[in-house]
Amino acid sequence: MTQPDQQAIRIKKLFRKTRFGIFVLFGAIVFATSTLSIRTVSSQLQEEYESNSANIAKNIADSSVDILLNRNLATLQSLIDQFVEIQSIRYIYITSDTGEILTHTFVPGVPEVIREGDPHATEPIERSLPGMGDFVEVGSPILAGQAGTVHVGMDLDLVRLKIQRATGQQIALICIILIVGVLGSIWFVKLAVTPLEELLSYVVGLARRDADSLNDAKVLARDDEIGEMARLMLHAVKGEVSGAASNPGSGTD
Amino acid sequence: MIADAGKERVLSGSRKGTQPSDGPPVPDRDPARAAPPPGGLLTRRSAIRAGLAGLLGAPFATSLGASTRPLAPGLRWSGRQGAQPDDEILLGVSAAFSGPSRGLGTELYRGAMSCFGQINEQGGVNGRRIVLKLYDDGYQPDPCVENTLRLMLEDEVFLLFGYVGTPTVTRVLPLLKKFQDQQMYIFFPFTGAQPQREPPYGEFAFNLRASYGQETAGLVDNFVRIGRRRIAVFYQADAYGRSGWAGVRAALARHGETIAGEATYRRGTQFTSVMRPQVEILQEASPDAVICVGAYAACAAFARDAMDLGLHVPIANLSFVGSENLLALLMDASSDDPAYYTPWLVNSQVVPSYEDTSIQSVPEYRNLMDRYDPQVPEELVVEPYDPFPYSFTSLEGYLDAKLLTEILSRIDGTPERGKLNDAVFSVRNYDLGIGERVSFGPERRQGLQSVYYTVVEDGGFVTLSDWEAKFGLDATTNDGAP
The missing domain is CATH 3.40.50.2300 (Response regulator)
Structure with missing residues (x-):
């Protein structure tokens, strides 16, 4: 058998399902990992931002007591202005024990939703403020609520964007792993297929009694299972040939 | 060096x-x-x-x-x-x-x-x-x-x-x-x-x-005295604005009133900015007067848009505003009639008039x-x-x-x-x-206490002597000017 003839023989069917299986398996892993990752990262980041906002509200509440009792609202405004520069914190307002908004960071004015809201609320509340966006607001009582309540609004759109970025990065990483995995699997399959193709070519040569194939040192020299099978087949073919030569009348009865 | x-x-x-x-x-x-x-x-x-x-x-x-x-x-x-x-x-x-x-x-x-x-x-x-x-x-x-x-x-x-x-x-x-x-x-x-x-x-x-508390108290007292009890505040969203806001709030409380409405702007706002949202917020409160606690560029923009949008009530500014800067912007904004945006202005000052x-x-x-x-x-x-x-x-x-x-x-x-x-x-x-x-002392760390009030006449600030005549509720003409 000539070299071009050998190249023409390809094992196409044997590993087709294997490749498909690998792709499906990796796809399933990516999907499951991504879904889990998105849920985990999303909830963890959301919790983290809420926790940060709650901490900021508590810090302001703790440091506001004297200022509030001294009725020094300018200093209080100066204090909250510094915190509102922190990323994702979009507004802060402080209500008195009677519910009056004493200081805030809203421009051009305090939204109606805020005015009508519970001035003493401390549990996280999701708010949609017209013209401003969606927010999660957390509150912290000042002097156990006797001096008022600090409210910190966290920009949900910004948090969502950050979550999208974080999960997007994870998905991108997983996709890269998928592609590398699939390509690697194909390469490993190819490693397994190549000697099988050589064996197949050899066997075809044997069947044709091709002299070149009989003496194909490359496949016969292999020290793996392929080499053993090639040698076994050669042995079988040679036995058949020598048997036929020593008993020429057989089969003619 | x-x-x-x-x-x-x-x-x-x-x-x-x-x-x-x-x-x-x-x-x-x-x-x-x-x-x-x-x-x-x-x-x-x-x-x-x-x-x-x-x-x-x-x-x-x-x-x-x-x-x-x-x-x-x-x-x-x-x-x-x-x-x-x-x-x-x-x-x-x-x-x-x-x-x-x-x-x-x-x-x-x-x-x-x-x-x-x-x-x-x-x-x-x-x-x-x-x-x-x-x-x-x-x-x-x-x-x-x-x-x-x-x-x-x-x-x-x-x-x-x-x-x-x-x-x-x-x-x-x-x-x-x-x-x-x-x-x-x-x-x-x-x-x-x-x-x-x-x-x-x-x-x-x-x-x-004098303090902003003294300035705002003076403005509020005069407005209330002439029957303008619904007072709104336009202020800078920072410590300065809050200080003035607190002064107005405290002064109104002494008259049994609360702030009728409030609107804010960010520090650094230019005269070219549009103040329509702020004016509309205050218009909803139907104020008798607005006290501005801001810098001249933003306060001039507010006064301009208030006039254009029909908010024809006295617009008071504190001394910090920089009266001449405010007036220059407003007069430049209306080339046909330099006084168009200024009839409702009243500015408090902490020093007497430099014209006197x-x-x-x-x-x-x-x-x-x-x-x-x-x-x-x-x-x-x-x-x-x-x-x-x-x-x-x-x-x-x-x-x-x-x-x-x-x-x-x-x-x-x-x-x-x-x-x-x-x-x-x-x-x-x-x-x-x-x-x-x-006078100064350990308990007295502010030298002056006086507040002066000025309005615009003939392109300059003059002392306001008669609030009732200038800004009284009956003093408004048909064209909206006081």
Whole structure:
């Protein structure tokens, strides 16, 4: 058998399902990992931002007591202005024990939703403020609520964007792993297929009694299972040939 | 970098964000040089002024700093306790020389320098020239804090003077408390806010002007007296705005009223900004009057849009607004009728009118402004600004400098910060020349208490004498003008 003839023989069917299986398996892993990752990262980041906002509200509440009792609202405004520069914190307002908004960071004015809201609320509340966006607001009582309540609004759109970025990065990483995995699997399959193709070519040569194939040192020299099978087949073919030569009348009865 | 230029001591530096901190000496730079004046006589006036300054012994002693240069880590006090060189007293200034409120820093500086120019020309205070170390903070708190640290730790100024604004000063006050063992004081900041007037920071500041509480109380009392009880507030969303808001709230509470409506704007808003949302918010409250607690650019924009949108009620501004700057913007905005946007304006002032030459200090101030026409050093000029020959702000700067000079002259021997309290508290019934005597004491850290009210007539501010006639509910004409 000539070299071009050998190249023409390809094992196409044997590993087709294997490749498909690998792709499906990796796809399933990516999907499951991504879904889990998105849920985990999303909830963890959301919790983290809420926790940060709650901490900021508590810090302001703790440091506001004297200022509030001294009725020094300018200093209080100066204090909250510094915190509102922190990323994702979009507004802060402080209500008195009677519910009056004493200081805030809203421009051009305090939204109606805020005015009508519970001035003493401390549990996280999701708010949609017209013209401003969606927010999660957390509150912290000042002097156990006797001096008022600090409210910190966290920009949900910004948090969502950050979550999208974080999960997007994870998905991108997983996709890269998928592609590398699939390509690697194909390469490993190819490693397994190549000697099988050589064996197949050899066997075809044997069947044709091709002299070149009989003496194909490359496949016969292999020290793996392929080499053993090639040698076994050669042995079988040679036995058949020598048997036929020593008993020429057989089969003619 | 220090350079001796004849009789003038000049530290070369740069303005915020533009030039390196250490430049070559500029011995021929005249700090009293002219900015482009109306009329285009820059070259001749500059030359005349430079020549005059030289002849007078260069009375304007100003040095500049670069506020963008990072502070050296681990800066500590030198331990000199503010001891000054034999021939000068160095005052530290951080103010708005750039940005939309640059007119305030510029005018305050001009007024102060007109006084210091004369003092230096006459030999200084007890033989020491008064030198100002200038930094630009653009009316922003963080640069102001950095400038102040630099002034205290690097430049080792004797005291802080000529600061502009509540959001800036309120952030500096904790620094003074932090370094209270160094007895650093801030003198006569251009703000009427409460934090530097009461504990825990009041002991580090001396104020000359009346407070925002006094200004807003006066406005509210007058409005209520003429039947305008529904008062809304338009204010800057920061410590300054909150201070004024709190003043209005407290004053209304004394009349059994609450704030009818409120709208805010961000610090740094330009005159070109649209204030329609703020006007609409206040229109919903149907106020009888609006008190603005802001800077001139934003307040002028609000007054313009209020007039255009039909909010025809008195619009009051506090002294900090910079009345002349506000008026100039509004008059320029309506070329057909310069008075179109101004009939409802009423501005409170903490100094008397600079047009009233019957007041002793006014002709002094006007003469010195005419004589020296001080200008902000070129290195600090980021955007063009045409100063006013006279203004309420520069008059306040002049009075600040006049009183500080008096206090410095009362320090026995070598100026040390430890002697400042006694020198200030020795000021009792001092005649500043404006018809109100000034006294200080451990429990009295504000010199003046008077508030004046002005309205616009014939393109200028005049004293408002009859509120009922001007803004009474029956005084409104059919076309909406009072």
